[in-house]
Amino acid sequence: MSTTIDVPETSKVTKGKAVVVGPTRPGGWKKGIAIMDFILRLGAIAAALGAAATMGTSDQTLPFFTQFFQFEASYDSFTTFQFFVITMALVGGYLVLSLPFSVVAIVRPHAVGPRLFLIILDTVFLTLATASAASAASIVYLAHNGDQDTNWLAICNQFGDFCAQTSSAVVSSFGAVVAFVLLIVMSALAIGKP
Amino acid sequence: MSTTIDVPETSKVTKGKAVVVGPTRPGGWKKGIAIMDFILRLGAIAAALGAAATMGTSDQTLPFFTQFFQFEASYDSFTTFQFFVITMALVGGYLVLSLPFSVVAIVRPHAVGPRLFLIILDTVFLTLATASAASAASIVYLAHNGDQDTNWLAICNQFGDFCAQTSSAVVSSFGAVVAFVLLIVMSALAIGKP
Numbered sequence: 001m002s003t004t005i006d007v008p009e010t011s012k013v014t015k016g017k018a019v020v021v022g023p024t025r026p027g028g029w030k031k032g033i034a035i036m037d038f039i040l041r042l043g044a045i046a047a048a049l050g051a052a053a054t055m056g057t058s059d060q061t062l063p064f065f066t067q068f069f070q071f072e073a074s075y076d077s078f079t080t081f082q083f084f085v086i087t088m089a090l091v092g093g094y095l096v097l098s099l100p101f102s103v104v105a106i107v108r109p110h111a112v113g114p115r116l117f118l119i120i121l122d123t124v125f126l127t128l129a130t131a132s133a134a135s136a137a138s139i140v141y142l143a144h145n146g147d148q149d150t151n152w153l154a155i156c157n158q159f160g161d162f163c164a165q166t167s168s169a170v171v172s173s174f175g176a177v178v179a180f181v182l183l184i185v186m187s188a189l190a191i192g193k194p
Numbered sequence: 195m196s197t198t199i200d201v202p203e204t205s206k207v208t209k210g211k212a213v214v215v216g217p218t219r220p221g222g223w224k225k226g227i228a229i230m231d232f233i234l235r236l237g238a239i240a241a242a243l244g245a246a247a248t249m250g251t252s253d254q255t256l257p258f259f260t261q262f263f264q265f266e267a268s269y270d271s272f273t274t275f276q277f278f279v280i281t282m283a284l285v286g287g288y289l290v291l292s293l294p295f296s297v298v299a300i301v302r303p304h305a306v307g308p309r310l311f312l313i314i315l316d317t318v319f320l321t322l323a324t325a326s327a328a329s330a331a332s333i334v335y336l337a338h339n340g341d342q343d344t345n346w347l348a349i350c351n352q353f354g355d356f357c358a359q360t361s362s363a364v365v366s367s368f369g370a371v372v373a374f375v376l377l378i379v380m381s382a383l384a385i386g387k388p
Binding site for chain 1: 266267271272273274306309310313314317318320321324325326327328329330331332333335336337339341342343344345346347349371375378379381382383385386387
């Protein structure tokens with residue numbers, strides 16, 4: 001990364017330098033960031049859709065039942081997990097739709113428009129992805145540990161497979177969250193530095 | 195907002211125009227955005243610290259008990275609520291420390307450095323704030339509605355005050371989340387547009 005160059009109104013020298021440097025390294029590190037952006041988006045798509053699919057297929061029925069309970073756990077036992085599946089699918093869909101804009105940023109590394117568009121939408125979907133990942137994580141934590149004061153019992157002793165599947169979905173979704181943070185930071189650097 | 199101006203290497207005309215426009219409106223809308231940034235940060239500080247304090251003081255003991263249970267609910271009954279108090283205090287602290295940088299952006303509206311610094315840290319703390327707000331929200335939802343399949347009973351019938359207090363803390367924390375999203379979008383616009 002080069003140093004920060006502030007552009008006050010009068011410094012024609014700095015501006016001139018930027019113009020001169022540009023053509024010698026067409027694109028330069030901005031193109032590299034755009035390519036990393038594209039690859040990160042592919043990874044985030046896999047993480048988000050994988051999380052949605054893993055959570056959506058989580059279902060475990062125990063091989064015994066009583067008169068009052070049939071022991072079955074699936075993702076739609078919890079409203080939070082339903083929310084998780086829907087938002088992760090939404091996030092995956094957004095990421096797929098954002099790929100063309102990422103390609104535009106690769107082709108025209110110095111264009112600010114596409115990056116600005118992406119950074120704003122990325123921020124919104126980062127919030128959505130984080131919210132669903134964190135809320136599902138807190139439910140998974142409860143399922144593992146229970147809560148003594150409210151007498152909520154841990155269910156993971158019985159529903160081991162269900163817990164393992166939902167836990168891995170949560171981990172995968174946090175992968176998408178990390179990707180979003182990196183995407184936003186990279187876009188901000190590409191926009192901000194001359 | 196003006197229209198997007200792409201700056202390819204050759205368009206000296208556009209660059210010249212930007213230089214001419216600058217001095218006639220010193221600062222201009224960027225200064226306005228910086229001032230709004232400062233005000234939003236003050237609001238977000240109030241929201242984050244208010245949420246931490248509200249959650250941290252939530253405590254309700256019912257006026258009866260049995261041999262086995264003393265009916266008391268406080269924020270440290272739930273690991274998630276402890277996490278909530280800690281992260282909201284952290285977010286509030288970060289926001290206080292970020293105020294000087296916001297002031298620098300007001301004084302020098304065209305400087306990119308402070309805004310870039312703020313947008314990156316804002317993204318990190320947006321993720322932190324969203325995670326704690328959403329995880330606390332999912333616990334509050336469980337406390338209100340319970341969960342039939344896992345036999346977790348709703349506790350809000352008994353602990354009405356506790357539930358009201360934690361709910362308002364969650365609402366307040368989502369106020370901070372919205373403020374962060376706006377801060378990031380505004381910073382991105384201020385960096386990206388000439």
